[in-house]
Amino acid sequence: MHHPQPEKRFVILSDDQKTLASAILMEQKGQQKVFELTSKPICDLSALPAINILSINSENFMAWRGRVAGIQNTCLYFVAEEHIGPHLRRHLRIPIMLRTYLYPLSGDSARLPVITHDVSCGGISLYASRPLAPGFRFEIAIPFSSPPLLLSAQVIRVISEEQQLYACAFSDLLPQEEALLQEGIFEYDLHHKIKTVH
Incomplete structure (x- = not known):
């Protein structure tokens, strides 16, 4: 059973900066992260070569580019492959x-x-x-x-x-x-x- 961490809401974007879904961070261990999808994705996220996940209400900006390791019901299993700088959030x-x-x-x-x-x-x-x-x-x-x-x-x-x-x-x-x-x-x-x- 995963428990959401407070104030860890995120948005999921494609590489061409289209909004695909929203999620809450449930758990993270190093590069492995588990998100609870809070909206139905507009496409099959696991079919994309990479996705970008950005925090939207956290004072400490968090963002990663990586791949979907799997989706089970509304749980998204994500592997972060690189950090994204806060400049993307400001200019998106x-x-x-x-x-x-x-x-x-x-x-x-x-x-x-x-x-x-x-x-x-x-x-x-x-x-x-x-x-x-x-x-x-x-x-x-x-x-x-x-x-x-x-x-x-x-x-x-x-x-x-x-x-x-x-x-x-x-x-x-x-x-x-x-x-x-x-x-x-x-x-x-x-x-x-x-x-x-x-």
Whole structure:
């Protein structure tokens, strides 16, 4: 009988960074790890040459690339072959389209409706209803939780003037905000792909 370790929730990704499933770490001995799948995988994980497993709500980032040794019911037996650095978590972009608002930090204080294009722990790209200039600073409501996360960001570059699509970077994220954002990104991605295991 496996017992989950507290706060050890993970997301399983393919090598091309597609979210495949979510899991809880039950037990680990060196490279051998046992996970309880908390969502039905979107493909046969054991058929893949390798998978990536990243922690999504742990202050100490844990991530490995390795292979599936076996799956029994909802237990995933995994052999870690290499560690993954925290840079992957920060820059992993998930396509997420949400209607929300940004709030300028100077000048015009009226909120501006936007639609997100993709989100990572490092930044966000979004469609705005009016032109934005690089350097423009704002706060944006990210509706992953209730109440929504309100995060500071600034426009880094214009991706498309015609579409009014902008790349923005988050600034001064607190560790708790980054953890909530990380969890929200993957939970949203999984929720829109697969059904939870019963």
